[in-house]
Amino acid sequence: MAKIETVGIVGFGVMGAAIGLNAASSGYRVIFKELNDELVRAMYDRWVKSALEKRVAKGKMTPQEMDQVAGMISGTANYRDLAPCDLIIEAAVEKMDLKIQIFKDLDAVCRPDAIMVSNTSTFLIEKLMASVSNPARTAGLHYFFPANINRLVEVIRQKKTSDETFAALMAFAEKNRKVPIAVKDFPGFAINPVFISSYMMLDSFIGETYNVATLENISKLALGVRFGIMWVQNGSGLGTCYHAAVSMNDYLADTDVGYPAVPDQLKVQFESGNPWNLEDGPVADDPKLLDVVRDRLLGSIFTISTHLIEKSVVSPKDLELGICTALAWPKGPFAMMNTMGLKEAARLVKLTVESGAFKLPQTFADGIPSPWEL
Known part of the structure; x- marks a missing residue:
């Protein structure tokens, strides 16, 4: 050596x-x-x-x-x-x-x-x-x-x-x-494709129904983290987040993986020169409203993670370890899927694919897969 x-x-x-x-x-x-x-x-x-x-x-x-x-x-x-x-x-x-x-x-x-x-x-x-x-x-x-x-x-x-x-x-x-x-070697490698699509999905909901404070709270509850995805974007810098989103979309949107469109909300906020205002109003507590975002957030995480495994970019065990280490999530995507059950995970993947964000991974095209071996 x-x-x-x-x-x-x-x-x-x-x-x-x-x-x-x-x-x-x-x-x-x-x-x-x-x-x-x-x-x-x-x-x-x-x-x-x-x-x-x-x-x-x-x-x-x-x-x-x-x-x-x-x-x-x-x-x-x-x-x-x-x-x-x-x-x-x-x-x-x-x-x-x-x-x-x-x-x-x-x-x-x-x-x-x-x-x-x-x-x-x-x-x-x-x-x-x-x-x-x-x-x-x-x-x-x-x-x-x-x-x-x-x-x-x-x-x-x-x-x-x-x-x-x-x-x-x-x-x-x-x-x-x-x-x-x-x-x-793959666009964004292993961790960034998951994280970047997560914040792109979340940012796309900002508007009259969902403020930043609500989306920050949804990500904290969905992932079991102390600091949510809106907070992490501020720490990374919205310029970095915006350019990374553009780059990933350019690389993957027209491939057999697919990738979300760059949210106008992220572009506008980056160009304003200001970070996300994490205290921009009351946090919504309507379970139905919260579930819509939670489902799309988790669905996008599960979809891109499965694509990474199918492309042999990384092993399930290493992606799990990488996400828990780099992003400080208590559970990685595969442990989350196993915990909720693959039937529910398949439903969330289908929702994400129907939204046009990603192409359907073969693992889920074949029906409900077995739990991931970790």
Whole structure:
């Protein structure tokens, strides 16, 4: 198995820095790349020095531990300085042309056996890596925000990713105290297709009958969570949510999976520059009204999750683990289906498909399936 000791990170913003600190705290030497020397210094001061000093001030680490972690991290403005890296993680902004160029530049200076991965949450790994020589050493390593707290990492295999590369990345994630799941290259990978369609479905109900406060409450009750889907959208940023919705619809709407239309309500709210107002009025308590949204929300979750299994994107066990870890849902989609019974789950899937949001998964086209094996 490929040995990883030195990790390069391209892009040292919020996500890249969290990945870098996590790796350095786990014993890896980290070299990050930024655009110029001024940014290298600024990012080091902000994301390494200041961040670690705050941990010391809160009693979460000793000054000695801070010095040790900080000493494991260095920055550069030159791609050539990444030549010693065993693994390079690209964490630049979500622009496909930029990411493709980064991998061309890396390919010119890095060792031919260095593993190259992208932390993209949007683009297919195969497309990003098209110009990399020896594509067997390429993959995706998708951390979830905030990467210093959220423990899930999707290890994404594209068609050409070798077994050795995949095994090395799984081991790397585990040594970083993360929970890795195996995912096949697919639009949005495994967790985001479920979550994005969930908030798209919920947002589409905003109007005279349902206010934001009611929809937030419905999602909390339906999923058994402390913070609902409207709250999570605010935390993620409505710009991120809107662009992800557009991207997923573009990728999947015309395929045999299907995907919901982007809600006008989400577009308008994003363009307003304001988050959802979680206290925009009284919470409705009419059971019939609440059940309409609950059924469509759960139906969309069950439908896309089943499609992901049929496409061999992820195993039921890993999707269950991933959703419970990344989204903090007490139960994943398959445990929810098993608990309510597959007859009721089939009814909710049928409702969702009839609404035009998704195509019917074969699992449910054949009748009422057996409970999921977890």
